[in-house]
Amino acid sequence: MRRKAWRRTLVFGLVLAWLVPSGDAAARQKLADEWLAKPVDDRTFAAYLDFFAYDRRVPFDLKVIDSSEAEGIKKEHLSYQSTPGVRVFTNLYQATGASAPNAPALIFLHGAGPTGKDGRGAVLLSENLTRAGYTVLSIDQQYFGERSTDLLTTFTEQEKHEKLYNQPSMYLAWVAQNVKDVGRAFDLLVEHKGVNAKRIGLFGSSRGAILGTIVAAADRRLAAIVLLNGGHFDALEREHLPAACPANYVGRISPRPLLMLGGLYDQDHLKDTSVEPLFRLARSPKQILWSEAGHAPPSEKNRALMLQWIRAHLK
Amino acid sequence: MVRRLIVGLALVGTVTFSSEVFGKRWLSPMGSGIWVAAATGHPFQALADEWLARPVDDRTFRTHLDFFAYDRRVPFDLKRGATDEEGGVRREHLSLQSTPGVRVFAHLYQPPGATAVKSPLLILLHGGSAAGKDSLAPAARNLARAGYSVFAMDFQYFGERSSDLLTTFTEREKHERLYNQPPVYLAWVAQAVKDVSRSIDALVEHGRADAKRIGLFGASRGAVVGAIVAGVDRRLAAVVMSYGGHFDLLERGHPAVACPANYVSRISPRPLLMINGTLDTDMVKETSVEPLYRLARPPKQILWTEGGHMAPSEQNRALTLQWLRENLK
DSSP states (O other): OHHHHHHHHHHHHHHHHHHSOOHHHHHHSOGGGHHHHSOOOHHHHHHHHHHHOOOTTSOOOOEEEEEEEETTEEEEEEEEEOSTTOEEEEEEEEESSTTGGGSOEEEEEOOSOTTGGGSHHHHHHHHHHHHTTOEEEEEOOTTSGGGOOSSOSSOOHHHHIIIIITOHHHHHHHHHHHHHHHHHHHHHHHHHHOOOGGGEEEEEETHHHHHHHHHHHHOTTOOOEEEESOOSOOTTOOOOOGGGOGGGTGGGSTTSOEEEEEETTOSSSOIIIIIHHHHHHSOSSEEEEEESSSSSOOOHHHHHHHHHHHHHHOO | OHHHHHHHHHHHHHHHHHHHHHHHHHHSTTOHHHHHHHHHHSOOHHHHHHHHHSOOOHHHHHHHHHHHOOOTTSOOOOEEEEEEEETTEEEEEEEEEEETTEEEEEEEEEOTTOOGGGSOEEEEEOOSOTTGGGGGHHHHHHHHHTTOEEEEEOOTTSGGGOOSSOSSOOHHHHIIIIITOHHHHHHHHHHHHHHHHHHHHHHHHTTSSOTTSEEEEEETHHHHHHHHHHHHOTTOOOEEEESOOSOOTTOOOOOGGGOGGGTGGGSTTSOEEEEEETTOSSSOIIIIIHHHHHHSOSSEEEEEESSSTTOOOHHHHHHHHHHHHHHOO
């Protein structure tokens, strides 16, 4: 009898030792990795969604700042009211051909350059996507491009991390505003530009891809998601709140299709620690394309595959 | 009999409809149109009552706290404006940067003959009046004469922070555009929480208040929001909710994060005083005030005056000051 009890204690102890990781291992793990291992449950997620909701009845007060046409692309420079008192500046790219109003659309989220949507890479990508047959609405994120403020002035990596990405409460407020801004951009496309609500996807690049992971899960109307050079965090990020962690969102994009594109030698979004762990959390349908490159545009071949993927998933 | 059956069926239908709407909201959260559709239709009361019956758990509450967090390193850029004096009470106009680019406007009232930090301080939150903080100037002066420094701040969209959102400040406008617009209301509540916390930081850092002797006094809408502020910012040492409640009569539903029922029980062990009117038609005793008070944990006290909104008896005014003397020294 006593022997049995002793054996039970031993078995219990062994199970316990196996279940509880050693303090060392836990300490070594990065703070933000917690949610990569175990994303938040649905109830917590529902609370996030409350904070991302917005009022559809706020007037857009849409303003056309200017408009130009060149090489088959009509570019309109617009601004709209997103939430009360907050204006978003945006470029709308449309093919000049007759089929333009019927084209599916992509909302484009730029990387963290000082000129935001007007950065060279963002403009080139937007124009390429337009030539491939899509209407593209490229919006400035808060604090970037035409929405610049005192918060970011030099736009060095150090400044962006110190003042925004590594300031958890500030970063979360920024994420929340951008989620609302995209939701409103979606409404704008449907209500003012006649785009079919079932044919709008999201394209995020770099920081816009990290943000895009969150936006895509929060706004289930987005039909297809492309994340270029995104990941769970960049190499300089130290921590973020669970509500601003892509790991809590990426698994919730499915059943809508997700395409990720990464660079094998990207020093910002490391393959092994940032990109692959996030991709593993995504559910099907999902695909990832790796280029032999750093934090740079995808290879020629992957660009072609990307357009093919978009054509297949956003018709 | 047949008629009763029809009413019964209609009720069943309503319940089903509401729960469908509720379920859908989680599935398709960005469809704020659903909120609007539901809000214009049927009593949403049931939705908001959910948390009166069962407040959110600690994990969900922590998520709310994440969204109320703010960056302490944003410069206050404190600006001191005009000062005046009335009945021995000195009043100074202040403004400070709360969150990046957002300024709070306030009046700081000082008790007669007081030096800044010696007296305890009350943060005063106003009701839904166009004048904002200045609608409570007489109350602020009374509290100052009773020995308190009073920091009366404008809520976003009110007083000196007026915007296009509210222009007529009728009950209808406030409800249609703010209180019954869950996303706008939630963002407004979150900003109010941050504004109070940042004001406390600024007052303490600039030697205008002792961090351990700061209380909250909310009136009407300021009491509804005050319950949330007090549940979040644990530095507030004593909390007075004057003519607040779970919701006012025209409210049709709010998200969990903006529901006082999820905060009021978390004010304890700090003392809570509620002051209410038995005939208040905005904050109804049986459906709005008492259920909320029941959720609060001790130490708590409620003072009832026979009467309507914002009309406490002489006796209850005296008891309020006595309660403050005992609980905020």
